[in-house]
Amino acid sequence: MKPYTALFRIRFTNSIQYRVAAIAGLCTQFAWGFMYILAFGAFYSENPNAFPMTWEQMISYIWLQQAFMILFMIWFWENDIVESVESGSIAYELVRPMDLYNRWAVSIAASRMARCVLRAAPIIIVALILPARFRLAPVMDFRMNALFLLSMILSLGVVIAFSMLIYISAFRTINSLGTRLTVAIAADFLMGGYIPIPFFPDTVRIIAEFSPFGSMQNTPLLIFSGYLSGDALVRGLGLQVFWLVVLVIIGRILMARSLKRVVAQGG
Amino acid sequence: MRLYFKYISMHFKSQMQYKTSFFFTTLGQFLVSFATFLSINFLFARFDSVGGFTYEEVLICFAVMITSFSLGELYGRGFDRFPRMLGDGSFDRALVRPRNVVFQVLASQTEFSRLGRVTQAALVFIYVIPRSGIDWTWDKILTLSLMIVCGSLLFFGLFVLYAVFSFFTIEGLEVMNILTDGSREHGRLPFSVYGDGILKFLTFVVPIALIQYYPLLYIIGREESFLFALTPILALTFLLPCYVFFRFGMRRYKSTGS
Numbered sequence: 001m002k003p004y005t006a007l008f009r010i011r012f013t014n015s016i017q018y019r020v021a022a023i024a025g026l027c028t029q030f031a032w033g034f035m036y037i038l039a040f041g042a043f044y045s046e047n048p049n050a051f052p053m054t055w056e057q058m059i060s061y062i063w064l065q066q067a068f069m070i071l072f073m074i075w076f077w078e079n080d081i082v083e084s085v086e087s088g089s090i091a092y093e094l095v096r097p098m099d100l101y102n103r104w105a106v107s108i109a110a111s112r113m114a115r116c117v118l119r120a121a122p123i124i125i126v127a128l129i130l131p132a133r134f135r136l137a138p139v140m141d142f143r144m145n146a147l148f149l150l151s152m153i154l155s156l157g158v159v160i161a162f163s164m165l166i167y168i169s170a171f172r173t174i175n176s177l178g179t180r181l182t183v184a185i186a187a188d189f190l191m192g193g194y195i196p197i198p199f200f201p202d203t204v205r206i207i208a209e210f211s212p213f214g215s216m217q218n219t220p221l222l223i224f225s226g227y228l229s230g231d232a233l234v235r236g237l238g239l240q241v242f243w244l245v246v247l248v249i250i251g252r253i254l255m256a257r258s259l260k261r262v263v264a265q266g267g
Numbered sequence: 268m269r270l271y272f273k274y275i276s277m278h279f280k281s282q283m284q285y286k287t288s289f290f291f292t293t294l295g296q297f298l299v300s301f302a303t304f305l306s307i308n309f310l311f312a313r314f315d316s317v318g319g320f321t322y323e324e325v326l327i328c329f330a331v332m333i334t335s336f337s338l339g340e341l342y343g344r345g346f347d348r349f350p351r352m353l354g355d356g357s358f359d360r361a362l363v364r365p366r367n368v369v370f371q372v373l374a375s376q377t378e379f380s381r382l383g384r385v386t387q388a389a390l391v392f393i394y395v396i397p398r399s400g401i402d403w404t405w406d407k408i409l410t411l412s413l414m415i416v417c418g419s420l421l422f423f424g425l426f427v428l429y430a431v432f433s434f435f436t437i438e439g440l441e442v443m444n445i446l447t448d449g450s451r452e453h454g455r456l457p458f459s460v461y462g463d464g465i466l467k468f469l470t471f472v473v474p475i476a477l478i479q480y481y482p483l484l485y486i487i488g489r490e491e492s493f494l495f496a497l498t499p500i501l502a503l504t505f506l507l508p509c510y511v512f513f514r515f516g517m518r519r520y521k522s523t524g525s
Contacts, residue, residue: 024441031445035453038461042318043310050313178291185298194306201312 003098004106011110022118029066029123036062037134052198056137057225061196063136064221067123068152070116072159072217073193075184078108078167082180085170094259101255104167108160139226147233151220154240158215161247162187168251171258191216198227212247215240270366274374282379289380296383300333303455304391318460323399324487325456328479330391331411332454335418335478336447337384343423344376349430359522368517369510372430401487410482410496417499418478422447424509425473431509434516450475457483477502 040058044051053061070076081104084090093100127136139145166183188194190213197208197218208214219236222228228236282289307329311322320328340347349372352358361371401407429443450469458466458476469476477498485495 021441027442028445028449031449032452035449035461035465038465039317039453039456042456042460043314046314046317052313177288178295181291181295182298185295185302189302189305194302195309199313200309204309 004102007103007106008110011107012114015111015114016118019118022115025070025115026119026122029069029119030126033062033066033123033127034134041133053196053225053227057222057227058196059134060136060138060225061221061227063123063127064224065193065217067120067127068116068217068221070119071112071152071156072191073184074159074163074166074187074191075180076112077163077180077184078104078111080107081167082170085167100259101164101252104164105160108163109156112156112160139224144223144226144229147237148220148224151223151237151240154237154244155216155220157244158212158240158247161244161251162212162216164251165247165254168254168258187213187216190214192218192221196221198222210239212243215243271370271374275377278377279379292380293383296337296380297387300384300387303333303452304329304387307455317456320457320460320487323395324483326391326395327399327411327486328457328483329455330388330395331414331418331483332451332479333384333388333391335415336422336451336454337381337388338415338419339422339426341378341381341385342373342419343426344378344381345372345374346423346426346430348376350433353433356522358520369513399487406493406496407486410486410499413496413499414478414482417502421475421478421502421505422451424506427506427509427513431512431516434520446473454479474502474505 037059040062041055044055044058048055051058084093093103096103124136127134128138129135166180169179190208190211191197192208192214197205197214200208209218215236219228219240223233223236307322307325310317311325315321317325345352349358352361352372352375357375358372361368361375364371396403425443425447429447432443450473453461454475458469458480466476466480469480481490481495481498484490485493
């Protein structure tokens with residue numbers, strides 16, 4: 001366990017250095033948040049009854065999505081990993097006495113969390129003191145917030161386990177840019193990155209909810225906003241655990257297979 | 268001009284050397300805007316209109332924005348990658364050549380994969396133009412073309428502005444994305460939907476609404492005055508400060524030395 005915590009620390013301090021990038025990201029995310037709220041507000045005032053969530057739920061969804069974007073977006077790739085596979089320097093990592101799957105997973109988690117820490121807090125703090133029309137109104141319920149935290153951790157796990165599959169596929173394709181792009185867009189859409197899943201038409205909504213993408217940002221954000229409760233909440237958490245286990249197993253099998261056949265191209 | 272076409276055909280040939288890679292990036296570009304299209308479609312399955320605009324009207328708006336942004340990016344890519352030119356010193360080489368600098372930066376890159384997005388927009392146009400219930404007289408066709416052409420020039424101006432900032436910071440300024448990517452993403456809805464403040468800002472400060480909201484009003488017959496059809500031309504005045512800033516930045520330019 002100790003080497004992994006050390007690795008986590010290294011990656012974390014490494015990623016937290018990008019403060020200017022974080023400030024730029026913050027501005028962008030505020031702008032995006034406001035524009036989404038204004039756009040959805042226009043739809044809401046058109047016909048509040050056709051809106052699948054309450055207005056307060058919508059606002060918390062938007063701000064939390066902006067705050068935790070780095071944690072959940074598939075397109076936030078770990079370039080070091082892709083490069084190490086494409087350039088062949090992965091060979092060095094293979095001789096180290098560490099499990100490659102865990103090693104990758106830990107470094108992805110560390111850099112996502114480090115970048116998220118820099119952005120999430122300011123966004124949430126400002127969102128709490130905005131004028132009423134834009135203000136984030138958290139649900140003050142200890143049990144719900146605990147469940148929200150649990151669900152956040154599970155979704156980070158699902159996101160990492162899913163993106164591992166793509167990194168592993170880089171062993172086979174050498175140039176994985178196309179696959180990564182295509183998968184990232186599809187995933188981003190199905191996880192509710194463009195519009196929240198409750199806005200989807202029924203059939204698409206059910207497919208998205210049960211797919212691994214529904215177990216990413218969707219579940220914790222809907223728990224926090226108070227949209228998910230009771231049985232639906234339990235089902236959501238159950239699906240998250242299910243997909244986490246399944247994706248980790250698939251990833252480990254695929255990785256073992258690829259590593260058996262891996263050919264480092266000299267140099 | 269001949270020289271520019273030579274450059275373009277050169278970029279085209281070099282990008283065609285990696286056909287699979289080109290295909291996938293183009294497909295990716297297509298999918299990005301397709302996902303946006305789907306989200307509009309899903310929203311309008313629930314709502315009949317937004318801010319007084321129907322589904323068809325919003326689609327026209329969306330397709331115009333995608334096309335003009337992508338065309339602007341297609342030929343303005345050199346300015347988008349400008350920080351890199353500064354960083355690796357290739358801008359210094361451009362400075363010593365006996366040609367206009369702006370021309371050289373312009374010709375240094377052409378990104379054909381952006382045609383993926385234009386394809387998406389073309390499909391939307393094919394779908395929406397006959398269904399929109401608009402009587403497509405010549406003046407409306409002219410307005411639509413003006414929106415696209417002037418729009419792409421306006422986005423080009425924003426890329427130039429982005430390049431100017433990198434004279435001072437060497438690295439790209441991420442914040443500019445709010446204006447470029449932001450107006451592409453959020454411009455899928457007419458800007459009046461976002462309220463008066465945003466509309467005023469995008470009319471008088473960064474005149475993106477001039478190529479989107481006002482001419483759209485003319486096309487859908489909400490405004491009769493032909494002046495509304497000509498607002499995209501007014502937006503071109505924005506290019507002037509962009510050019511002046513670029514000259515200004517260039518005078519202050521110090522090479523990174525590499």
